[in-house]
Structure formats: C-alpha cells, structure tokens
Amino acid sequence: MAHFGRSGPPAIRDSFSLLVLNVSFRTTANDLFPLFDRCGDVVDIHIPRDRRTGDSRGFAFVRYKYEDEAQRAVDKLDGRRVDGRDIMVQFAKYGPNAERIQKGRIVEEIPKPGGRPRSHSPRPRYRDDYRDRDYRRRSRSRSADRYERDRPRDKDFRRRSLSRSVSPDYDRRHSRRSRSPARRSPSRSRSNSPRAATPSKQGHHRSPRSQSPT
DNA sequence: GTTGAGCGTT
Numbered sequence: 001m002a003h004f005g006r007s008g009p010p011a012i013r014d015s016f017s018l019l020v021l022n023v024s025f026r027t028t029a030n031d032l033f034p035l036f037d038r039c040g041d042v043v044d045i046h047i048p049r050d051r052r053t054g055d056s057r058g059f060a061f062v063r064y065k066y067e068d069e070a071q072r073a074v075d076k077l078d079g080r081r082v083d084g085r086d087i088m089v090q091f092a093k094y095g096p097n098a099e100r101i102q103k104g105r106i107v108e109e110i111p112k113p114g115g116r117p118r119s120h121s122p123r124p125r126y127r128d129d130y131r132d133r134d135y136r137r138r139s140r141s142r143s144a145d146r147y148e149r150d151r152p153r154d155k156d157f158r159r160r161s162l163s164r165s166v167s168p169d170y171d172r173r174h175s176r177r178s179r180s181p182a183r184r185s186p187s188r189s190r191s192n193s194p195r196a197a198t199p200s201k202q203g204h205h206r207s208p209r210s211q212s213p214t
Numbered sequence: 215g216t217t218g219a220g221c222g223t224t
Binding site: 017019021022025046047048049051054057058059060061085092093094095 | 217218219220221222223224
C-alpha cells in the first residue's frame with residue numbers, strides 16, 4: 001500500500017508510467033498516492049532522490065494499471081495545485097524501461113523460466129556503461145552555482161601559503177623573546193613580515209571609549 | 215530556512 005519503492009516495483013508487467021513534474025520538494029509519494037489513487041489504481045509511485053542529500057528532485061513517477069486511468073489522471077491531476085505548486089502530469093518518455101514502453105504501456109517481455117537458450121547470449125559483452133550514468137547535472141540551482149566556484153587547482157599555492165605561515169611565526173617568537181613579550185600590538189607584529197605591510201587600515205580610528213562608565 | 219528544468223529505484 002503505502003510502501004512504495006520499499007521492495008522495488010511490484011508487477012511491472014503491465015503498467016503505465018506517468019511523470020509528475022513541478023511538484024514541491026517536500027511532496028512525498030504518500031502525498032501523491034491519495035491524489036492519484038482517486039483517478040485509478042496506482043500500481044506504484046517512485047520519487048527520485050538525491051544520493052548526496054536524499055532530498056526529492058521535484059518530480060515523481062506514478063504507475064497506473066490501465067491507460068484509461070493514467071490518461072484520466074493526466075487530464076485531471078494535470079495542473080492541480082499540490083503543496084502550493086501546480087504539478088504537471090504527463091506520460092513518461094525516458095527511463096530504464098522506456099525502451100520497452102509504448103506510449104506509456106510497458107510491454108516488458110517476461111523471461112521464461114527453465115527455457116534458457118544455451119546457444120549464445122544475445123549480449124555480446126557486458127554492460128559496462130554503468131559509468132555512463134554520469135547523472136546529468138540536474139541540480140542547476142544554488143548547489144551547482146556554489147560548486148561552480150573556481151577551485152584552487154594550484155597545489156604550489158597551498159604549499160607556499162604554508163611556508164609563508166612559518167616565516168612570520170618564527171619571527172614572532174624570536175621577536176617576543178628579544179623584545180618585550182607583552183604590550184605589543186598584533187598589527188605591529190604583522191608588519192614584521194617580509195612582505196610589505198598594508199597600511200590600508202590606517203584610515204581613522206574611532207574613540208575606544210564608546211561606553212565609558214560615568 | 216534556500217532552488218525549479220526535467221525523466222526513475224534507493
């Protein structure tokens with residue numbers, strides 16, 4: 001019943017795949033079940049989720065028993081407002097079973113048990129195309145934008161950064177032993193760095209006594 | 215806490 005995608009797709013011999021788009025990210029299969037179930041017998045509902053976060057991608061797949069019900073749902077639930085968003089119901093075109101789907105009708109051939117052809121498998125070679133599933137960049141949103149940022153490829157840069165960190169550190173310790181350890185503005189120590197100090201901070205200083213007690 | 219064109223099994 002409400003356990004969709006738990007034990008995999010049940011009896012997909014004859015079913016119609018419907019694609020529901022424009023659904024809210026919070027919408028779940030259980031939320032669409034009562035809605036689509038009213039249009040007919042829903043065989044199964046699957047909502048693709050992200051492997052990283054696990055959140056819904058914003059669309060779901062609904063399988064009906066008959067095309068009549070599927071078509072009805074497309075005409076009835078299509079444009080329906082769900083969770084505050086207008087969903088779009090349409091027949092699934094692509095998918096793992098799309099090759100065997102005709103207008104939404106899954107004409108999957110059932111392998112006959114015991115009747116295994118010993119001659120030669122119709123598969124010349126194994127399907128190593130699994131890697132081809134590079135999972136197209138569907139997340140063209142904030143997530144992608146953030147990752148699109150220029151990443152530091154220069155490893156030397158990182159190393160140099162580390163080395164540079166050591167120099168001032170040594171100077172600071174040395175200076176501390178030689179000079180007065182206390183009462184030393186951090187900004188002054190910074191000036192000791194081999195690199196030219198940036199006097200850009202010498203604008204104007206406000207009174208330190210902002211809240212002086214009376 | 216956010217986002218929004220499309221096509222699916224963790």
